[in-house]
Amino acid sequence: MGDNGAGLTPAVVEKATTHFFSTRAGNHTGLGLTACSHMVSTLKGKLFMSSIPDAGTVVHVKVP
Numbered sequence: 001m002g003d004n005g006a007g008l009t010p011a012v013v014e015k016a017t018t019h020f021f022s023t024r025a026g027n028h029t030g031l032g033l034t035a036c037s038h039m040v041s042t043l044k045g046k047l048f049m050s051s052i053p054d055a056g057t058v059v060h061v062k063v064p
Helices: 010-015 034-041
Strands: 046-052 055-063
Touching: 010 046, 034 046, 034 055
Parallel strands: none
Antiparallel strands: 046 055
16 A cells, blocks of 8 residues: 655654554554554564655555
8 A cells, every 4th residue: 555645754664663653643542553564474474664755655565
């Protein structure tokens, strides 16, 4: 999946699957990508993220 949003810096991409990390203010738990990462890991797969600031982010999931 991908988007054409603001994109993420490399530092944010590195933290994106960390529990309770969110770039959005307000009442966000920061567990979405963490949960996805754990599910993919349970299935012996991999989650890859690539992002370009001001161009968007793409998340690839590969499962065997």
